[in-house]
Amino acid sequence: MQQVDVVVIGAGAAGLMCAAQAGYRGRKVAVVDMGKKPGRKILISGGGRCNFTNENASPANYLCSNPHFVKSCLSRYTQQDFIDLVDRHGLQYHHKTLGQLFCDNSAQDIVDILLTECEWAGVSIHLRQEVSSISALPEGGYQVQTSTLTLQCESVVVASGGLTMPKLGATPIGYKIAEQFGLKVLPTTAALVPFTLHDHDKARFDGLSGVSVDCLVTSESGVQFRENILFTHRGLSGPAILQISSFWKSGEYVSINLLPDLNVAEQLHQWRNEQGQKSLKNLLSTILPKRFIEALIEDKSIPDKNANQLSHTEIDQLAQTLTEWKIKPNGTEGYRTAEVTLGGVDTDELSSKTFEAKKQKGLYFIGEVTDVTGWLGGYNFQYAWSCGWACGQVV
Missing domain, CATH: 3.50.50.60 (FAD/NAD(P)-binding domain)
Incomplete structure (x- = not known):
């Protein structure tokens, strides 16, 4: 002793x-x-x-x-x-x-x-x-x-x-x-931990692993973090996601502003007026990762149109999609990869x-x-x- x-x-x-x-x-x-x-x-x-x-x-x-x-x-x-x-x-x-x-x-x-x-x-x-x-x-x-x-x-x-x-x-x-x-x-x-996604969302974003986007992520309680999100094989990670995970509860959505530095509706109107013959896919791919835009078009979150085909209502809806993109995680990766408890x-x-x-x-x-x-x-x-x-x- x-x-x-x-x-x-x-x-x-x-x-x-x-x-x-x-x-x-x-x-x-x-x-x-x-x-x-x-x-x-x-x-x-x-x-x-x-x-x-x-x-x-x-x-x-x-x-x-x-x-x-x-x-x-x-x-x-x-x-x-x-x-x-x-x-x-x-x-x-x-x-x-x-x-x-x-x-x-x-x-x-x-x-x-x-x-x-x-x-x-x-x-x-x-x-x-x-x-x-x-x-x-x-x-x-x-x-x-x-x-x-x-x-x-x-x-x-x-x-x-x-x-x-x-x-x-x-x-x-x-x-x-x-x-x-x-x-x-x-x-x-588990906290400061990646999110897993439901099977239907995993299928939507299959092939996006490694794609990173600078975003403003908001929890249902109103807490916000501005950093990158990262698509993974199983769901979403990156600093903004890890941060918001500490404030997320099972069953809640997180809201993601994919273009926090841009007045998106204004930009869409400008494209319609000045570059109307160009496809929305190509225009959006100049400000967001192309693979991500293609995935959103494939699941019809974004219309597959030229800019001059957009109505005012569609512009408003698209602006909302890109600035208030809501996703409901299935859960988290748990203690295995969490940084803290x-x-x-x-x-x-x-x-x-x-x-x-x-x-x-x-x-x-x-x-x-x-x-x-x-x-x-x-x-x-x-x-x-x-x-x-x-x-x-x-x-």
Whole structure:
């Protein structure tokens, strides 16, 4: 049996950040993780380049049953604080659109920074350790039993992640620990995830795989994102679709404006007056992918006519089709390809300052296991750094 001050369950972004911070305060910290290597989700993020934060991160970029919960940690450890950290380690990175920051080389660079911080802070990391039980000790503190370790500690930090990407070893262990100690866990679902389509829509768009369109996508609740959508073999993906998936509920439509920068009715009238002999298909193919236009003509969403054959009513209808193209997804690709888990440990059960369970002294929950879900684009990593830092100051 080993005696330590803090056991962190999960060697991901939030867990490693918290462990290093606690270690720097002189706490004896042990991190346990069932994987073969730390930071597995970091390594595959951002196409292997890790979109490690977003310059625009603010509480407005997060979904949580308590929208105020993230304010404290995000204000106390900001995106600039994390940028300062990676700058100190000499990380080479670049800016992309919408405030996203990516590693120049590899996501491994971020993992290496976290591991270096943990090493400097005296943290011990134990891999291939599946937690089999956790129990509160009569005299205070906890005993954590893993495959080969028995650890006794004052505090336990659950940073075990959500249910996304089960091939990386995702398990519901964090939710089970919360329930064991009487904490409420909100229903979970896959988020930042591609849509699948009903068979009739899949047949309509068969052959469009790889086609990308810059769109404005709107959920039934009125949330909007302006980025690309991407047709896949099974349905729709791309940044705008991943974003809207967090706000979509089964049975709902999404509305897609295929030409958000254009007054479409005005353009159609101009074509009718100035290029009337040209086919609508050829004219529309100058502003949208030809294969996509052909598919819409084939299913009669767009008339197969020359521009000068369009009536005023047809122009209005076509403008509506192109700016309010409605599609009802069949579902999502699920946890297999989702980037994050929506839902989780109810934040009303936790202190927003320390992340300690209000009804269980010495038990903390941070990162994806909590009911906090960021937008696509580095926001979830920033929450991991912020809550890991905040918890690490007190644990």
